[in-house]
Structure formats: C-alpha cells, structure tokens
Amino acid sequence: MLFVEFRFFWFFLVVFSVYWALRENRSRKIWLLCCSYVFYAAWNWKFLFLLMGSSALDYFVGTMLARTEDPRARRGWLMLSLGANLGTLAFFKYFNFFISSAAELLTWLGLPASVHTLNIILPVGISFYTFHSMSYTIDVYRGKMRAVSSLLDVAAFIGFFPQMVAGPIVRASLFLPQLKTLRKFSDVDVRGALVLFLTGFMKKACIADSLAPFVDRYFAAPGSFTAGSAWVAITFYSIQVYCDFSGYTDMAIASARLLGYELPVNFNFPFFARSMSDFWHRWHISLSSWLRDYLFIPLGGSRGPRWFVYRNIMITMLLGGLWHGAAWTTVIWGGLLGLALVVQREWQHWTDHGKQAGPGAGWLGWALTMYWFCLALMVFRCLNLPDAFVAVRSFALFRSDGAQDLGVWMLWIVVALGIVHWMNYRGTFANWWRRGSDPAFAVAYGCAAATVLLFIPPHYTPFIYFQF
C-alpha cells in the first residue's frame, strides 16, 4: 500500500476516525498497532512475523538490560540484539550479494567456484525498521533512556505505519515518550499536516513519477546517449530521488502528525548545501545522524589523528552506501561521498575552516558539492559497473559515443522547479494556509487536491527507498 494510492486514503480515513474516537491511550495504541500490521501485511503478510519477532526480541533485550548492571552481561544482551537485527538484515539483503561477489573474486583469482544463490525476497522496509529497533536497545544500553515496560509500546514504535517502511529513521528516545501520553486533537496542526501531505504527494506523484521515464530511458543504456543527455538524466534523477524520498517523508510526517505524533525532519533544502558535510545535515538527516551517533562516534568519531578520523569517515560512508543497496555501485557511491568529506576536512584544515577562503567560496562550494553529488549519484543509479563507467565518463569528461538525445532543452524544467524551490527556501509560501477561515481553507484544499491529481501519471511507481 503506497501513500499515493486511493486505498491508502480509505485506510487512513478509517485509522484516523477510529483513533480519535477512542478515548483511552492503550486502546489507541492497540488500534495503531493493528492498523500498522494490516498496512504491512498488505504488501506480504508472511514477513509480518519478522517484524513482530524483531519487536519482541528488542523488547526482551531492553527488559534484560534494565535488570542487570553487570557490564559483560549488558554487552552480551546488546550483542544479541545487534546480532539478530544485523543478521536478519544481512541474510535478507546481502546474502546473495556477498556469495556472488565471493564467487566473482575467486573466478578472477583463477579459482572458479560454483555457488548457489537463494531466491530471497527483500522484506520491504527491513533496513528502516531494524534501525528503529536497534536505536531502542542501544539507547537503553547507553543509559540514554529507560527500558520500556510495555511490549505494546515497543511494537507500536517499531511498527508505526507512517515511518515503518521508508523512514524517517525515528529514535526510540524521540518516539516512545510520545506513546506514553494521550494525544490531544486540539494540539494537532491539522492544516499544516494536510498541506504537508499534499506537498509530499505532489513531489512524489507529480514531479518524481513524471521524471522517472526519462531517467529510466537514459540509464537503461547510457552508452547510446550524448554527453548532454547525461547531464539532463542525472539532474532529473537528483530531483527524482529528492522528490520521491522527501515526498514520502512529508506524507509520513503528515500522517503521523494527524494522529498526534511528531516525526523528525528528514530533509532541509539539500540542494542549497555549500559543502558535503552541510549536505549531510540536510539530506536524509535521520540516517546521517543515526550513522553519526551509532557508527561514526563509536568508531572514534572526530577524535584522534587526522588519518584516524578519515578512516572513520570512510568506514561510515562505505557502510552507509551498502545500507542503500546490495551492489558495488552503492558501495562506490558511499566511498565517493566519503572521499568528498575527507577532502573537505583537509581543505578546512589548510584554510583554517574557510576563514582564509575568498568571497566566492560559498558559491564554489555549492557548485562543487552539487557536481560531486551528481557524479556519485550517477554511479549509484547505474545498473552495473561498466554502465557506471560509461555514464561517469559521459558526465565528467563530456565524452560519449552515443547519438541519442534526451533533449537538453528539458533543463528548463529544472530551472522552473529550481525557482519554485528557491522561493520556498526563502519562505515565500510559508504559512499561507494559516490565513482565512476554516471553510475557506477547506474549499482551497479541495480545489488544490483536485488540480494536483491532474498532473500525476495514471499508474503508481513504487517509492525508490522502498527497495532499501
């Protein structure tokens, strides 16, 4: 069930109506949990048991962590949680990748090996809910939060349908306290949530899905297109990924908000970032902060000699790349972005954190950040390494043997979208929906929704981040 489908509208209508009609917090949480499981089962009910198992295990580990002060025992319980969560993720997401990569390596070394890969279905949202789940046990282990005594709360947190399948990656310490208190409808910013939902819907269904056919066409055979087409394709893909994922996030945040819960912001105008580290403070914020707090800092973070910090950055980014998909292209993508962070740190070291940089450094930083992001994304989107090589050569060196043209004139679409995005960044559209009476807002919203539907393609395209 996708947020942009009609059936989600009916589903949410039932969830919303019954939720606010219930008066007890416990009943509401039970209702939410049931609805979340129905939402997940709409994709594949068999994998529901995996989600339930993950919730039960982490609840149990949390309880055991609360019962003991012995550091070894606590470490053991944490390892159990991490092992089970990461083991499940590794099996479902990376088993075939590692097996086939090992076989290829052996073949390359002259030791051909016959291996059998398994026909494994990737459970939707597994990368997200395992991270939700692990954040709970790690935070309890670190003493950042107390173990929760209610299995219902833990299960409702991990399975909460708006954020379950594609984030934002919500920390237990942020969400679990919200489950403790009865939400009040009068605290809900209904107008804000409705406008956010429609904005997310528009980003996903109108922009991302409309750009998808052009992007798919190019990346199906990058070698047959001109160098100009490579620029068009990657610009479109950047916008597509952003609108697809931030659109999903907007709809997730809005759905949660309509039920009285706050989810963290996941995007903050990443295309206006002036450096790669600035970019990661704006793009998929919940993942980058998760990786920072639960991987980069435990590795040693920014403490110690420079080479040690750079090692930590590269490990974090390579694993971050692998999180996005079981393929070498995603690992290289992570590596390229990690390299950019290392170069930026080195540059900051030599220029005393940019204090010695000239007045145009901000613009140059923006251009370089966007260029490098696009170049890395080119590798990320390609179906295999040979295609990635061809596409990057075409994009970076303007060298392509292809003759097909995607139409450079289409970059005007980007200019138009860029202007709207910039106006939004400057706050031009901020809070306009708060003006006027409720009936006037209702009329405007109805008209806007009807008009938006005109611009969406007739068939649904799955969210890109569902495959992660």
Added chain:
Amino acid sequence: LIASTDAPRTDFPTVRGFLDVGIAVLAFVLVCAGLNALLPFPEIDVVSAELRFFQEHRDDFDTVFIGSSRIHHQVSPAIFDRVMSEAGHPTRTFNFGINGMFPPESGYVLERLLSAKPRRLKWVFIELDELETRRIPKAEASRRSLYWHDWKRTSLVLRKVLDDDDQRDARDLFFFHSALFAKNFTNIGRKIDLTWWSSHLGKKAAPPKSLGRDGDGYVPQTRKMWEAEAVTYEGGLERAVAQAESRPVSPSAEQAYREWAGEVRKTGATPIFLITPTTPQTKLQFRSEFGIAGAVMRFNDAKAYPQLYRKEIRVDADHLNETGAEEFTRLIADKLSRLINDGRIQ
C-alpha cells in the same frame, strides 16, 4: 478544522470538523467534475486518432462497423460497398474496429462517434458480445483501460460483476473497476492530454496507420495457421459445435445495447448487431420480453457457414485471414441487402 477548546471527554470537533470535511469534499468533487467536462477528449492511442479522422469525414460515410479486432481485421469496407452497390443499395462504409475494443468501451466510443453528428449515417453495425469485465494485466496501468470508465459504463460493468454467479473474483473486479472510475473521474494523468493538445494546436495530425491501406479502417491479416495450430483449432471447433447453446445476453449487456441502439436511432440510422465467426458457438440473443433492441446477424455458426470455418482462411480461433475476411464481408452485405429487399429492415 482546529478545535479551539479542550472538551472534557473528547476534543475532536465533530460537527465543525465534519462540516469542513464536507466542504472540502464538495469542492474537490465540483472541481473534478468541472475539469472533467472542460478537458479535451483523452489522447488514447488509435482510438482518438480514428475518432478525429471520423469527425473530419463524418459526412462521407453512411455505414459504420464498430467493434474489436474481429471487425478491424475482418470487415472490408471496399468489398461491402461493392456488393451493396451491385444489389442496388449503394453505401460508403467505414470500419471502426479497434484491437481489444470490447463492450462497454465500444459503446463509449460509439457515443463519441455519434456525437460528431454524421448526417448521412444509415447503418451502424455493432459487434455483439458480453460486457468485458476481466482484468487484463498488460493493459491495467494504461490510459486505454481508464478513459471509458465514466459512471454509465462503470455502473454497467459493476452490475455485470455483481450479477454473475460464476464470477469467483467478483470482489476484486468490483474494486478494480471502481478504482478506475475514481481515477477517471478525478482526471488522473490528464496532463498528458493537455500537453498533447497544446503541442498539436493548429497542426493537422497525420492519419493513423490503423486506417489501413485504403484509409477505411480495415487492416487484413495475411498469415495462415501452422499445421499444429490448425489441429488445435479444429479440435476446439468440434467441441464448440457439440456444446453449442442459446443464451440471452446478461441484463446489464442488454441494457447497454438497448441504450446504444437508441442513440443510433436518434441519428436516423439503423443499428444492426453482429456476431462474428468465432469458435465459440454460443447463440447470444436479446430477451424478447424487453422488446427487440435491434436486428442480429449471427455468423458464429459452423453448420450454417462452414465456408467461414475452413482452416485455410483462419488466423486463429477468433480471426479470419484476408481471404476469409472478404468472404465474411460478402456474406454480411448479402444478408443486409436481402433484409432490405424483404422489407424486414429499413
């Protein structure tokens, strides 16, 4: 929409909330309906191009055949006109058969065709078949499956789905067609039409290839069946002949055909329902208690028309090749001229 006070039991602003939701829904529905009425006819591959062609030449034709590939590949307007002319009833015919166009889509297209107000229209042949309710996976996401789902057509399909006793996936089909109706009503994907319409403003579109070499809508099929195909076909035909039965069309199909016949009569033309020589030998008929919707020409009778069931002139169980199509067209023209001569049809 935002409650201003904290009520002691529930703070959900029931009355005001529902009122505002009602206003939003009303605005939504009105805008959708308004856009639906204002937007140009959807640009559907082949269908729109042929409708445009017919609109431009609406007064050139007095006979139209409408239906699926069984019309498109099997009725030759040139031969039909020649035979009719020889019989003393000259005609000018257009073949509006389109691959995969079954009722109720064909009825929707017929209404669009008649809305062009062709002044000379005399005979309208409508392929007679049951209403198509199945999901066709390949076409599910296409605009072709969407555009004809107006309320009139959707209600017919839903009624058929609910009426059928042997419809195992009735619930699935009910939601499927309802969703298509909702998508169509809310104008999903119609920006394509706006783009097409603005980019073709003032330009004359080239005639579609589906009009065939003579520009009359007929595209013959030239291939013959392989030996193995022929064996399967003959076995299938034998079984179909043995199981031949008479069956009235479903009540929803009956209603649909009656309405379309009425629309045709309003233009001054005569509707004739045509059953093509398919392998199934079901004798579809209208219920007499409802009165006759129109004359029916039935050719799916291997005993009465053995010449149309020879394996040499067939492409498959449902279609004739060029030779077969010519034979079939002559038979239709002969039958029509006989009916006219006998005064059984006017």
